[in-house]
Amino acid sequence: MRPMRDGRWPPEETSGRISEERPDLAASDSAIYRAVGSGSPDCGLPGHRKAARPLRHHGKRRHGKGGQERGGKVRMTHGISERPEETSSRSRTGDWEGNTVAGRRGGACLVTQVDRMSGCLVGGKAARKAHAEVNEVTERALEGEAVHTVTLDRGKELSDAEGLQEALGAPVYSCHPHHPWERGTNENTNGLLRDWFPKGESLDDVSDSEVQEAYDSLSRRPRKRLKWKCPGRSTTASRCTCSEDSP
Numbered sequence: 001m002r003p004m005r006d007g008r009w010p011p012e013e014t015s016g017r018i019s020e021e022r023p024d025l026a027a028s029d030s031a032i033y034r035a036v037g038s039g040s041p042d043c044g045l046p047g048h049r050k051a052a053r054p055l056r057h058h059g060k061r062r063h064g065k066g067g068q069e070r071g072g073k074v075r076m077t078h079g080i081s082e083r084p085e086e087t088s089s090r091s092r093t094g095d096w097e098g099n100t101v102a103g104r105r106g107g108a109c110l111v112t113q114v115d116r117m118s119g120c121l122v123g124g125k126a127a128r129k130a131h132a133e134v135n136e137v138t139e140r141a142l143e144g145e146a147v148h149t150v151t152l153d154r155g156k157e158l159s160d161a162e163g164l165q166e167a168l169g170a171p172v173y174s175c176h177p178h179h180p181w182e183r184g185t186n187e188n189t190n191g192l193l194r195d196w197f198p199k200g201e202s203l204d205d206v207s208d209s210e211v212q213e214a215y216d217s218l219s220r221r222p223r224k225r226l227k228w229k230c231p232g233r234s235t236t237a238s239r240c241t242c243s244e245d246s247p
Contacts, residue, residue, distance in 0.1 A: 013221055016228040076174040077161045080151060080182055083173050087149045090117045090225070094146035097186035098138060099153040100129060101193050103203030109157070110193065110203065110211060111137040113150070114186045119223050120231040121189055121215045125208060131160040139167045149173060151183050192218055 009017070011032035018027045087095040093115055101110035109129040113122050122141040126133040134157045142150075147170040152158045154177050165172040175182040196214040197203060222228040 009221055012224070013228075016224055017222040020222070020228040077165050078171050078173045080173050080175050083149060083151065087116065087151070092148065093117045093120075094148040096142065096145075096147065096150045097152075097183035098123075098150055098158070099183065099186050099190060100126070100134060100155065100157055101190050101197065102129060102199075103197070103201065103206075108203040108206070109134075110197065111141070112186060112190055112193070113138060113141055114189045115231070116185050118226070118231040119185065119189070119219070119221075121218050123215065125203060125206065125211050129157045131157050131163075134158060135160055135164050135167065138164060142168060151175065151186075153180070153183065189218060 011029040015029040095116045098113045111123040161172040180187045
């Protein structure tokens with residue numbers, strides 16, 4: 001149970017990885033939830049109510065589809081309906097989804113770019129939640145990566161899509177307002193980052209190495225769509241790859 005405890009893997013990912021490495025063992029995610037809740041396994045987690053705290057909970061509220069756009073006018077380069085089929089089908093690496101993870105208001109934020117196929121996470125910390133700083137971190141993070149497309153949220157800090165597109169040499173697409181599921185891989189990854197950086201806490205004093213450690217940990221999680229292999233980075237280049245390695 002060390003990966004679930006130390007690597008912060010949810011029960012489904014733990015179960016999938018066990019079935020990949022030890023097909024002779026039967027450990028469904030439901031069984032892991034029950035065992036953790038009872039405090040019976042030797043997993044280093046307490047039982048009952050305290051055991052639920054390390055596990056992620058779902059059911060975040062979403063904006064209604066008819067909600068008004070209150071973030072101001074964001075100049076788009078391309079709408080999401082214009083994306084090529086290869087991007088939608090996750091048939092290649094190099095199609096990225098991006099957004100920011102806010103810290104305390106007015107302070108630093110995290111910039112995230114997630115590859116749709118592999119789930120590899122790159123990015124870093126920006127001193128302010130402003131488009132110049134966010135673009136700079138994004139460009140630096142994607143340097144050396146395969147970049148076919150980038151799909152962004154409609155926040156003001158991502159409003160310079162035209163400048164980012166020119167810098168990357170790849171088309172940048174914008175989601176519809178209040179449609180986070182259109183970049184669901186990134187949205188889910190940003191939610192996982194809250195295990196390290198809780199909502200409302202300042203990111204100003206968080207070091208770049210702490211941010212990278214969290215990003216690397218998420219990039220080493222096994223993924224169901226990869227048949228429980230882990231996204232990773234090759235040793236010869238900074239390209240995102242699929243790897244058997246785990247934490």
